[in-house]
Amino acid sequence: MKRFIECESRTQTSLFPECLDDYVGEDNSARVVEAFIDGLDLGKLGFTGINPHDTGRPAYHPSVMLKIYVLDI
Numbered sequence: 001m002k003r004f005i006e007c008e009s010r011t012q013t014s015l016f017p018e019c020l021d022d023y024v025g026e027d028n029s030a031r032v033v034e035a036f037i038d039g040l041d042l043g044k045l046g047f048t049g050i051n052p053h054d055t056g057r058p059a060y061h062p063s064v065m066l067k068i069y070v071l072d073i
Contacts, residue, residue: 003052004061030071037067 010021024030040063043050047062 003054003058005058007064033067033070037063037070042066 008020010024011019042062047066049059049062052059
């Protein structure tokens with residue numbers, strides 16, 4: 001991803017918990033949502049902001065925001 005705010009990798013080890021991915025169970029529906037949204041071409045679906053501006057504060061990638069929105073419903 002270009003010029004977007006990078007999130008912590010869920011497989012990156014940290015102080016607590018040992019791995020952020022440990023918070024989400026293998027059978028959790030969030031994993032299905034993530035896999036589905038990662039497979040979408042958001043540009044073809046009409047999402048704006050896919051190509052970030054060169055100036056200003058970096059934005060969150062639209063796919064990250066869509067995942068939050070879908071999981072919040």
